[in-house]
Structure formats: C-alpha cells, structure tokens
Amino acid sequence: MERLLLFPQPFPDESLYSLAVRYHRLVANCSYRLTSQELFGTYSRTCGSILPCCLGALSQRLAAAYSVGELIRCFTLLPLYQPFLDDATYSAACIAMAGNHGNGLKMSLGLTASRFLKHASFRYCGSCVHEDTQNYGVAYWHRIHQAIGTCICPHHGEVLRAMAFPGRTDWRCMLLPAEADGTPVMESPSGTAASTIAEMQLWGFGHPSDVKTLLAGNFLKHRLDEMGFLKSGRIREQRLRAFLSPRLLESPRVNEFQEIAYSSDWALRILRPRRTVVQPLKFYFFCWLLDVNLEQLKCFHPKKDIRSGDLSFEKDTSNAADEIDIEARRSAFSSSSYLKCHDKPGYHWLHRHDREWLTQYVASHPFIRLRECLIDWKARDLAVARELLAANDLILSVEGKPQKITRAALDRRVACGHEFLRTPDNFPISIRRMNDLLESNHDYQVRKIKWAARHYLLSERCAVSVIYRFAGIRVSHVTEAEVFKLLSCMK
Structure with a gap:
C-alpha cells in the first residue's frame, strides 16, 4: 500500500472532509475521485459524511501517524454519539468506519430512524471563517458546526450558515467554508434554545465520559424528581406533558427541531429507551426543556443509592430495619392473597430495603396472566x-x-x-x-367433456381430437374408452 508523501497538519476541531479538501488542493488534483484513491485506496462515497468510512486504509497510508481510533476521535462526530452507545454498538461502528463499506452504520446509531439526516447541511460560522483565515491562513470545516441540531456557533454565538454548492454539485466539488453562497439556518438566536444546546453539544463532544456519567446516574430522572414530576419513582406523565407542551412551542424554528417539537412522545421514550439509541440532540433538547443549563450538567454528581431510575431511594436509609420488622413484612407480603406482587402489602418497602429477597420471591412466583379466548x-x-x-x-x-x-x-x-x-x-x-x-385433472376433464357434448351436440362418431378441441383439453387425463362411454351415456 502506497504511503502519502504529504498530508495537511490538522487544525483544532477540523473534520476529515476538511482535511481531504485541503489535501486535494495541496496536491492539485483535478477531481475528487483521484483524491479518494490516493487517501483511501478506493472511491469513498462517505468522505463528506459526519461518519466517514475507509479510515483503516487512510491510517495505513499515513504510516500509522494516526491510528483508526485517533482518526475517529479527532476528525469525526462519533465521539458525540459514544456516550449513548453500548460497548458492542460502539465497537461495531468503529469497525464499520475502519472498513470500506459503512452499510447499516447510520441505521445502527438511530440516525436513519430519527429523520434528522434529511436536514443535514454543510454549516459554517462567519466569525470562525474570519478568525481561521487570520490564524491559519485558510478557513476550514469545524466538526461541531456539522453536528445535528447545532444552529448557533458555540464559540461566537452567531447563527450558522448552510453553504449551497454551486450548480447541482455536492460536497465532491471540494470547497471550504464561505467559498459559495450560504444562507442562515435560522433567524435571530435571541430567546431560543439553540445557543444553550450548541454549548451542551460542544461540551459533550469533548467530554464523552462525563456524559456517560450523566446517563448512568439517571440525570434526567433526578431532574424530574426535583421538579415534582415523579411519585414513588414513577413518572407523572400527564403533568409532565402539560409542562412540556408550552416549552415545545418555544423551540427553534429549524427543521431538526421541528421534527420533534410537535409532540412530547419522544421525551418519554428517552426516559424509557428500551434498547434504542438516544440521539444527542434529543437528550440535550430535553435537558433544555427541563430548564437545565450547561453548568448543571457539569456539576451533577449521581447519588450512590439511585438504581435504575428508582428515585425513592433518596430518603435516608442509614438506619436499617431490624430483622424482626423485615420478617414481619416478608410474612405479610408472602401470605397476601393478591396474585400480582405490586398489589401485595409492603411491596415498595421491600423494594427499597430488602430488594434481594423480593427479587428471589418474584422469580419463584411468576404471575401468569390468563387470557380468555375471545374467538369461538x-x-x-x-x-x-x-x-x-x-x-x-x-x-x-x-x-x-x-x-x-x-x-x-x-x-x-x-x-x-x-x-x-x-x-x-x-x-x-x-x-x-x-x-x-x-x-382432480381427471374429474375436471370429465366435466368439460360432458359440457362440450351437451353444448355442441357431439356424438360417438366424432373423432377424439375434435371432442378435445371443443372441450378445451390439451393434455388428456382421460382414456378414449372413457370419452366414448361418456358420449354414449349422454344420449
């Protein structure tokens, strides 16, 4: 595999596509196809994506100056999604980005189902373009500007502009920010959630481990408990919906936000993920809906006694119940006539103070729901x-x-x-x-012969071929003797 003789020095927060554009101009290639062959050894159709592939070949061509992991961490948007993925999904995403084909990558990360991708565009900040030109001699594409839901530059507070590539071309024409016409992605940023969410995404981009701590510590449910939307560890859904509805009306008038601002159902699905990947934009938008700012995210420290969203543990349980009380509650619980464990007396107390015994009891006494057959x-x-x-x-x-x-x-x-x-x-x-x-075919042809004999007044003197023609029979399943017998019976 050929080594690259030169490669641009990366700038802070520069995307892989931006590096490819600068390399393209540095070596004066005439087309993106040639640049792609030199960088990736193949014609990569994902170079302009937020999650590009073929990084394994690029790492080898750079003589291991950057490992695949470093390329993913430093030049792609996967670190923004990392806290929301389990280890297996994240490893699979890294393997897909290292290989030559990224089939199913965005689907596995929930991007396809989110419908955010259809609103993606190449965005830049005018102030960043000016500063980059002064400091580095050239403007470049910032990764954080390409993150879904980032409409405000988190560094300057300016509305980002979406660049329209000239004619009917796309990113393969290899342009840098502001080299073609750009339109603001939204109106004035004052009084919107866009700036707060942009700052949160920038912080989460650089601190994936801290975001992972937020998720593991059930930050959102802690916040709901503080606001009075939880009762005995359960969500007061109607009250929460009533609170979110007016807040959603204040969401930015941007396509990404309008995909989710029409309803609060997605917010409840975040609280009950059920093995689905939570999109970073939805998480940070939900934080803003709950009046959370960036400082609150940074200062959050999960309590040790909170497990799996059950926030009833916040009460002081340092004085453990004595053995006599525990045995009495166990006896009352197990001797109850109720079939469902949730209906038995003392369920919540045992769930809080004696969960191991309760878990074993529930496992050994499964509730079998009997369903009557509704159809006779x-x-x-x-x-x-x-x-x-x-x-x-x-x-x-x-x-x-x-x-x-x-x-x-x-x-x-x-x-x-x-x-x-x-x-x-x-x-x-x-x-x-x-x-x-x-x-059967035989019985069917017998009926056809009888019909033909009655309809066309056929007799025994007719040739068998004539009878077959009138009856519409091509491959015979009856014998000639049967045919003549049928005709004789028809007299």
Missing part, C-alpha cells in the same frame, strides 16, 4: 365449512365453460379465506372439507 374458533370453523360447500355449488352452477374447483377458486368465495388458510390449526373441519372438494 369451532363456530367459525363450521361457518367456513358451510361457505365452502356453497362456494362449490356456485362454481358448479356457473354457466358456460366449466371452471375447475381449486383452492384459489374456493378461497375467493369465502369471506375469511385467507385467514383460515394461514391458520389451518384453527380450522380443521374446513381444511378437510376443502381437500374433499378439490377437483
């Missing part, structure tokens, strides 16, 4: 069987050329035909009835 399958089976008989009679009574009695022909004339074919175990009588009614 036997009656439905008999009804379908009757419909099949009626369908059979209808097919046999059709005027004109006979129709073959097949599964499809019977199914079309039965109200719930698809249902009983998909669940044959629920329709044993109907399935047997259908199998009895199905017509």
Whole structure:
C-alpha cells in the first residue's frame, strides 16, 4: 500500500472532509475521485459524511501517524454519539468506519430512524471563517458546526450558515467554508434554545465520559424528581406533558427541531429507551426543556443509592430495619392473597430495603396472566365449512365453460379465506372439507367433456381430437374408452 508523501497538519476541531479538501488542493488534483484513491485506496462515497468510512486504509497510508481510533476521535462526530452507545454498538461502528463499506452504520446509531439526516447541511460560522483565515491562513470545516441540531456557533454565538454548492454539485466539488453562497439556518438566536444546546453539544463532544456519567446516574430522572414530576419513582406523565407542551412551542424554528417539537412522545421514550439509541440532540433538547443549563450538567454528581431510575431511594436509609420488622413484612407480603406482587402489602418497602429477597420471591412466583379466548374458533370453523360447500355449488352452477374447483377458486368465495388458510390449526373441519372438494385433472376433464357434448351436440362418431378441441383439453387425463362411454351415456 502506497504511503502519502504529504498530508495537511490538522487544525483544532477540523473534520476529515476538511482535511481531504485541503489535501486535494495541496496536491492539485483535478477531481475528487483521484483524491479518494490516493487517501483511501478506493472511491469513498462517505468522505463528506459526519461518519466517514475507509479510515483503516487512510491510517495505513499515513504510516500509522494516526491510528483508526485517533482518526475517529479527532476528525469525526462519533465521539458525540459514544456516550449513548453500548460497548458492542460502539465497537461495531468503529469497525464499520475502519472498513470500506459503512452499510447499516447510520441505521445502527438511530440516525436513519430519527429523520434528522434529511436536514443535514454543510454549516459554517462567519466569525470562525474570519478568525481561521487570520490564524491559519485558510478557513476550514469545524466538526461541531456539522453536528445535528447545532444552529448557533458555540464559540461566537452567531447563527450558522448552510453553504449551497454551486450548480447541482455536492460536497465532491471540494470547497471550504464561505467559498459559495450560504444562507442562515435560522433567524435571530435571541430567546431560543439553540445557543444553550450548541454549548451542551460542544461540551459533550469533548467530554464523552462525563456524559456517560450523566446517563448512568439517571440525570434526567433526578431532574424530574426535583421538579415534582415523579411519585414513588414513577413518572407523572400527564403533568409532565402539560409542562412540556408550552416549552415545545418555544423551540427553534429549524427543521431538526421541528421534527420533534410537535409532540412530547419522544421525551418519554428517552426516559424509557428500551434498547434504542438516544440521539444527542434529543437528550440535550430535553435537558433544555427541563430548564437545565450547561453548568448543571457539569456539576451533577449521581447519588450512590439511585438504581435504575428508582428515585425513592433518596430518603435516608442509614438506619436499617431490624430483622424482626423485615420478617414481619416478608410474612405479610408472602401470605397476601393478591396474585400480582405490586398489589401485595409492603411491596415498595421491600423494594427499597430488602430488594434481594423480593427479587428471589418474584422469580419463584411468576404471575401468569390468563387470557380468555375471545374467538369461538369451532363456530367459525363450521361457518367456513358451510361457505365452502356453497362456494362449490356456485362454481358448479356457473354457466358456460366449466371452471375447475381449486383452492384459489374456493378461497375467493369465502369471506375469511385467507385467514383460515394461514391458520389451518384453527380450522380443521374446513381444511378437510376443502381437500374433499378439490377437483382432480381427471374429474375436471370429465366435466368439460360432458359440457362440450351437451353444448355442441357431439356424438360417438366424432373423432377424439375434435371432442378435445371443443372441450378445451390439451393434455388428456382421460382414456378414449372413457370419452366414448361418456358420449354414449349422454344420449
């Protein structure tokens, strides 16, 4: 693999695409395809993405000056998502970015489902362009400006501008900030959440371990408890929705925010993630909705006795209950006639003070929900069987050329035909009835010959080929003796 003889010196918070553009101009390449071959050894279609791939090949071409991990950490936006990913998902994302194909990468991080990507654009700050030109001699693309939901420069407080590439080109024309027309992504930033969220994202970008601590310590639920939206560790959903609704109306008039500002359902899903990846924008936006600022995020220290969102542990439990009290509560709990453990007396006390015993009890006494069958399958089976008989009679009574009695022909004339074919175990009588009614090729051709004899007044003197032609038979399943016998019986 060829080594790169030169490579630009990275600037602070510079994206990989920005480095590729500066390399492209440094070596005076005529097209992005040539630049991509030199940097990645292939035509990479992800260089302009916030999560580029082919980083393994680039690391080898740089003679290990940057490992794949350093390239991901220093020049991509994956560190912004790292706190919200488990170890397996993060490792898989790093492997995908190191390889030549990033199929499914954005889907695994929840970016595709979030619908934020359709509003992505190349954004820059005018003040950053001016300062970078003075300090480094050239403007460059900042990573934090490309983060989804960053509409205000966290360094200067200015509205970012989205650059429109000339003509119908895209990022492969290799331009730097402000080299084409740019339009503000929003109106005046005063009185909006955009600046606060931009500062939070910048801090989270540089401190993924601290954000991980926030998530592990259930920061959002601590905040809800402080605001009175929790009762016995449970969310007061109606009160929380009533509080969030007017706050959502104050959200920035930007496409990314409008994707989630119409409802508070996504906020509740953050509190109950259920193995889904939480988008950084949604987390920091939710923090702003709860009147949290950056300093509160920095100063948060999780309490040792908070587990899994159960905030009822905040009470002082240093004086442990004595053994007699524990045994009495265990006895009252286990002797209760209620089937559900949540309904038994003392459940919350045991959950707080004697959780290990409660866990073992619940595991050994599973609650089995008995569900009554809402459908009388036997009656439905008999009804379908009757419909099949009626369908059979209808097919046999059709005027004109006979129709073959097949599964499809019977199914079309039965109200719930698809249902009983998909669940044959629920329709044993109907399935047997259908199998009895199905017509073989031999029986079908016998009916066709009888019809042709009546319709065209055929006699025994007709040749067999003539009879077959009138009956529409190409491949015979009846013998000539049977044909003449049928014609003789028709007299």
